[in-house]
Amino acid sequence: MEEYYLSCEDSLEGVFTGIYDAYLKKKPHEQIHICVGEEENYRLFAVYETCLPDAKKTASVARTIVREFGQEAYLSICRALASREMDKGEAVYKAVVAGFAMKNKKELMGNLSNPYIHRVFEMARFTANEAHYHVEFLRFKELENGILYAVIGPKNNVLTFIVPHFADRLPLENFVIHDEKRDIYAVHPAKKDWYLVCGDEETGRPERRCSDGERKYSELFSCFFHTIAIKERESYGLQRNMLPIRYREYMTEFQENEKYKK
Template sequence: MHFYTYDGSFEGLLTVVFEAYERKAWPDQIGREGEAPPGIFATHLFVPTDEAKAKRVWEGLGRKLSKEAWENVYKTYLWEQPGFEMLIFRFARLVFSSQQKGVEENFADACVQKIAAIGKQMFREKHRMEAFIRFQRTQDGLFLAPISPDFNVLPLIITHFEKRYADQPWLIYDVRRQYGAYYDLEQVSLVSLEEAPRGLRQGQLSPDILTEVEPLYQQLWQTYFDHVNIPERKNKKLHLLHMPKRYWKYLTEKKPRQQAHQPIQNKQVPTELRQLNP
């Protein structure tokens, strides 16, 4: 039994694919560095990441797959569910063993079916994150948004927010995986906070780090959300389908409304908002 391990990176996993072909020794299981072999008779091999080898595998897959199927390989890595490494390896072996393009259309193969299904799952989660992210402005001018997606979709949504919010610094932080995407008005960097702000995991940041007008912005959004709601057309089942409850703790409009129904004094409202609150 061959047990391959790698450093956990996508490039590392592609290097495992390269090494398996080079050694002509197909893995029975692939795991991250530090994982124990599945049995005392397993042949364990740690494969260090090699950028050049990973690039050859990745470009080789790209030449034989459609753009969508090619991207689904990376999405399967971000999917993170148990067994995703072997799924990618089996799919890569199927692609490289084919003499022509179009392997991704062979839905009689369970591996092809699974990769395609994962692609759809990841697309839905990506779309939800792009729609559900709510920023809160801190005192240092940073717009901060906590998220906790089912799958690791942060790398997939960066481009969307980089284009849409190019004029403000922001940080989208995945509290489940403890890393985030930080935009400094020039480029996006992946970061990890040594000490996360209070309330970040619950999506309700401490007032100590927020600007004094942030609660007013949130109150206005909650008021708008209440007013556009039509009670007679309420459909809870459909609402939950499009906005699952697990995301609610990060949504401003779903937070407790203790302050939402208190009248806002015009003098408290920033100048740019007074036209919305005459």
């Protein structure tokens, strides 16, 4: 039995295009697989095809998912596709296939007995938790030009999930959030909508020298943070549980204290 492997770009647009093309083949879904990126080891007796992202196909799949499965299921799928896991394309595709076979399609994400739906649920939960952590732990610094600048290094591609939070709360501020792992910038001009910029574009590279006021307040905040603690009640195990170490290198209060670094 001939197997088909559709290689997609590591993005929501890439995977949604792959799902659209998979249905166009009119083949049993067990014979079709979606892989993110290129396969390292090609399989014998398998046909490999490359799916280039297509805006119309992406929009069609997105509308179908929202209409058939609901907005919450669509959001879970979007979160799963922001995961760093490379099996996300296959999991989302087979979860959608399983959803169409259900009597009550609105209960898609509740059908955790299906291994693919369960996998989508796991990846979506991990991404949502990481996005929540970054909303809590992200630290802005004021640059000399007045822009508020923050750096993050998430495991998953959560930038688009955290920017709306700050755009809603800081509508009058010019700010930039930089995902240094993927070299992507979220740029928010004051009183305007935010947008993404790739790192190779000069518009996404603001000067990073902090203002004099920022340096003074950073020192004061760091001093306050490290002197207010009661040494007899310090619990590094509890601290690591509440605030994972990997977030601390991007936080003002930990950057000047060596014992909190990795």
